[in-house]
Amino acid sequence: MASSSLLSLPEELLFLWHTHRLEILLSAGVLIACARLAIHWRQTRRKAVLTPPLGSPVDEKVPIVTKNDLVEAEHFVPIPTAPGAVKSAEKSGPKRVTGVKKTRRTAKQDSIDSKDGDEVTIQPLIFYFSLGGSTKAYAEQLRGVLSNNQRILEPVLHDLTEIDYDDFFVSPPKSTSANTVYFYYFLIPSYDISTELDNLLDHLKETHHDFRIDTAPLSGLAGYAVFGFGDRQEWPSEEAGFGKDAVAVDKWMARLTGGKRAFPLGMGDVRSDVEERLQEWKTGVSGILEEVSQGKGLGEGAPGAGEAIESGDEDDEDDVPAITQSKPTRPKRTTRSQTSDLEDLKGPAPIPVDFTTAAPKAMVPTTSPTYTSLTKQGYSIIGTHSGVKTCRWTKSALRGRGSCYKYSFYGIASHRCMEATPSLSCSNKCVFCWRHGTNPVSTTWRWKVDDPNDIFDGMKGAHLRKIKTLRGVPGVRAERFEEAMRIRHCALSLVGEPIFYPRINELLSLLHGERISTFLVCNAQHPDHLAALNHVTQLYVSIDASNAESLKRIDRPLHRDYWQRFLRCMDILREKRCTQRTVFRLTLVKGFNIDEEAEGYAALVERARPSFVEVKGVTYCGTSTSQGAGLSMQNVPFYEEVSSFVLALESALKRKGLDYGIGAEHAHSCCILLADRERYFLEDGDGVKRWHTLIDYQAFFECLESGKEFGPEDYVGAATPEWAGWGRGGFDPRDERVDRKGRRIEDKS
Missing domain, CATH: 3.20.20.70 (Aldolase class I)
Structure with missing residues (x-):
């Protein structure tokens, strides 16, 4: 009985639809119209609340209406109050919003800026990797050297095999004090086998290329410095692999910190000069830490590294821009500058001036076009x-890319x-x-x-400041920088x-x-x-x-x-x-x-x-x-x-x-x-x-x-090196020749 009633239900519904379909359609249309009118009425009322009438006074802060309540917002809406302003607004239409969006400053940036010029406390972190234990011994030795300054806290050693890289190389560690900044030391040996250093390098590389992370996530550091250990008997040059892992760490840290290399990359040969080179490197970095702790930062030019313009005597091939073809431009009308030579002017000679009756002036005043x-x-x-001015050969010699002719001829270290x-x-x-x-x-x-x-x-002060600007230039040798x-x-x-x-x-x-x-x-x-x-x-x-x-x-x-x-x-x-x-x-x-x-x-x-x-x-x-x-x-x-x-x-x-x-x-x-x-x-x-x-x-x-009287024979030096002799080119074989792109030039002789 129940099953028969279920079968008859669709027929009853179909009967009802054919009987009352006109009434159903009209009722549905009325309901839809009422709903649309209600929605339109609510929107009109919201606009009335949000937008005050033209010319009416408003509070400095305008409330924003949401579905639940009115929330006070930090938006300031300028409203013209003068009649002329009202008319102008009516004619010109909606007011155009101008300006730039203000970005929120991070706590890290505020912290860095607040320390600029103030004395700070440095917390050194020494990262090392060692298979046989020798690098760890050097790290412990370095820790003992750094713990003598009151503003430099006792260094903390970190074995790279025992830390989580995300804790240190995605963002700086959180400081225990608002006036404390971190400084990273790296003691990096190089091996011809796969080691944990490969994972570190992969992590640094991935962090740099990760679009979800800031371009320079470690810019909050006070700086960093890297020293590499290698074996020249196995790898005679950097191209052959000497110190390759240290070079890579230095490169990626420069990018992650935004160019905060505090001291040039140091390199030591474990079979010969590692003790001497490490000591020079430690002395140099310690001096930089002293300056940072005194609020001087890394010094002039450190972020850009190598901004010093060099002598025009011989333009630096590495810095010469490529020559490009451009459309001919209309020659500009030239006017004689204040630095033009009087001797170039045509016409009668100028009236002589007696300079003895007036106080002598500066040759190059700071306000003159010559000074600029x-x-x-x-x-x-x-x-x-x-x-x-810094000579181009100074930077070249610092990077081991050759010295000027005075070195070949007279033994001057450029x-x-x-x-x-x-x-x-x-x-x-x-x-x-x-x-x-x-x-x-x-x-x-x-x-x-x-x-x-x-x-x-x-002269000395200006020259040394310019040398310091070269500290962050890639390839600068630590021992030569110290010299x-x-x-x-x-x-x-x-x-x-x-x-x-x-x-x-x-x-x-x-x-x-x-x-x-x-x-x-x-x-x-x-x-x-x-x-x-x-x-x-x-x-x-x-x-x-x-x-x-x-x-x-x-x-x-x-x-x-x-x-x-x-x-x-x-x-x-x-x-x-x-x-x-x-x-x-x-x-x-x-x-x-x-x-x-x-x-x-x-x-x-x-x-x-x-x-x-x-x-x-x-x-x-x-x-x-x-x-x-x-x-x-x-x-x-x-x-x-x-x-x-x-x-x-x-x-x-x-x-x-x-x-x-x-x-x-x-x-x-x-x-x-x-x-x-x-x-x-x-x-x-x-x-x-x-x-x-x-x-x-x-x-x-x-x-x-x-x-006493003396002559040039009294200070004749050693024999001119064979590589500087006639027909041999005069390039020191201990240095490396590169082309204008920094690529090594092979010696075809």
Whole structure:
């Protein structure tokens, strides 16, 4: 019975639908319409609450209505109150929202900023890995060295095999104090087998590439430093695997910390120099920790690492931007700047000014365009007329990528050399100068004279600050960085005329007092200053032409009697040849001073009899000012052309009875050295004659301190290294040659 009733139910429903379908459809339409009206009414009411009428006063904070209640929000809505403002708003429509979204600062960033300039407490963490236990012993030794400062807490050792990487390498550990920051040490050996270090490197790499994690999640650290242990017998170079794991850790930590490498990567050979190298590294890092604890941070330039602009003498191939083709632009209308030379102006000569009636002014005021231009080029201006700049070879030597020609010729360690000048002013406007229109020019000193002590202290301080900016450059060798902080040489050849400075001898005494050798370059236009010059380690005179016409065309001297001054300097140089090492520096400019001038240069050598003749191809700086001076890449000679000129000059000297020979070369600088055979081609203890162009710096200072007369023979150094000899290129085999992309250049010889 029940089953039959269920079967009849669909028929009853179908009957009801056919009977009352009109009423059902009308009822459903009414219900839908009522629901839509209710929804529309509720939305209209919400807008009325959220938006106050135009012109009505509102509180500074406007409530936001939700389904449940009204919640006070931090949104401020500016409403015009003046009638004119109301009309303007009505006409212009809805107000456009402008500005940028304010990002919420993290507690980590606030903590870092609050410590800037304040003394902080450092918590060192020493991470190590060891299979045999030797690295652990070095880590314990390091912990003992660091626990002597009150602001440096006792270091905590962490074996990399016993920690969770997420606790330390995804974000810094939480500090126990708001004024405490962490510093990471890494002691990393390298093995030729798979170890736990592979897992660490994988973790660092994955953290860097994880899009869910900040770009520099460890930027809250005070810094980090890595020391690697390797075996040069098994892996003779880094390319062959020496210290490969330490190199990798250093690279990934630099990225994760945002460039907070506190000290260059240290490397030690476990079979030879590991103790010495580790000690140098520890000393250097300890000094950095002291500065961080005093609130000085990692120092100038540490985050970017290597921002120091280098000397234009030889542009750094690693930093030269690629040349790109661009559309020709309309030449801009040029106006003469305040740094333009008066000698370039046409018309009547300016009225002479008597500077004795007025107080002398600064040569380079801080508010002048000259100061702005020079500092933009990377100079540090010392006082009112001196300057310091980092040479490109300094960074190259720090990274083990080769030193300048002075290292091959005279044994100068490029990373320990300071390039400076006590006078930014010059009396020439050479066509090959890379500072056209930036440094001042004059024939007489008419400025304020700074104290030599201030110049000396300023030079050293500025140079060391620039060296510190190279601390984070990848590839900088820790031992060379430590050596670079102790200046041993000074090249007074940056820009301008060093002997123009009236108190140059006092400055030389200060340099020699700290046993800093001096290499001074002058332009043979100030004979009186040259005659009064005291001892320098080596005295250079720029010889850019062999006759008056060529000299005027290439050096563009300001003195009217420039050729007479030039010849007087030649005679003074001959007088000094018995007391000083003297050098002719020939800068060859193709199309200016090469063709058929070997005989003329030989005549000048005969007159001055310098100890050495350096022949160097010009370096084109690529600026519009050089082009305006008539110089282009076509004026840069190839090394083969420089070599041919040197051989021609050597033959011309022999025809005059002068015995000069090629003592050394540095092909990378396009530079070749001719030396006096009688004085520098000497017989060694084995009875073989060799070139001795190097300098015994210890002997020079001993002679200087003795107070007795001495000559260049008294501080002749050891034999010139074989790799610097003629035909061998002059590149130190202990360094590594790289191309402009930093890739190693294989020695095909």
